Amino acid sequence: MNDTHSPYKSKGGPRRxxxxxxYSLQGLGxxxxxxxxxxxxxxxxxxxxxxxFWLGNTLVEQALLIAAVFLVLIVEVLNSALEALADxxxxxxxxxxxxxxxxxxAAVMLSIALACIVWLAVIVHHAAA
Numbered sequence: 276m277n278d279t280h281s282p283y284k285s286k287g288g289p290r291r292x293x294x295x296x297x298y299s300l301q302g303l304g305x306x307x308x309x310x311x312x313x314x315x316x317x318x319x320x321x322x323x324x325x326x327x328f329w330l331g332n333t334l335v336e337q338a339l340l341i342a343a344v345f346l347v348l349i350v351e352v353l354n355s356a357l358e359a360l361a362d363x364x365x366x367x368x369x370x371x372x373x374x375x376x377x378x379x380x381a382a383v384m385l386s387i388a389l390a391c392i393v394w395l396a397v398i399v400h401h402a403a404a
Contacts (some may be wrong), residue, residue, distance in 0.1 A: 304354065310355045313348070314382070320344045323394075336397055343390035350386040353377035 306313040323344050331337030357379040359373045 302356075306352050306355055308353070313351050313355060316347050316351055320348060330397060330401070332401070339393055340397060343393040347383070347386045347390050351380050354383050 307317065325342035326342055327337050327344070331340050358376055361375055365372065
């Protein structure tokens with residue numbers, strides 16, 4: 276077993292934090308530039324997050340509504356990363372690559388379903404009150 280460390284891993288400290296922030300912003304920029312689904316979900320987030328402050332009666336309700344929206348964005352970014360990596364490996368049809376992409380898509384669908392459940396639960400709770 277090779278016990279050496281990756282030359283690409285940082286050592287820590289303020290420079291690591293600055294680099295991590297830079298890479299994260301580059302990732303968000305890439306998602307926005309290259310992923311139509313991310314842009315659509317981001318547009319939904321721009322509408323839903325302010326709505327969460329109006330709809331949620333408590334801080335916990337607001338946090339749940341916002342967290343559900345953020346979860347969709349997070350899962351979409353991870354799915355996009357998986358798809359980019361898969362495409363870098365090969366653009367040819369491969370059953371395992373196809374399965375990996377399908378699993379990533381399923382994760383996005385499940386996160387959207389969860390967000391819908393959370394939002395509907397809060398709306399129904401308020402309608403019943």
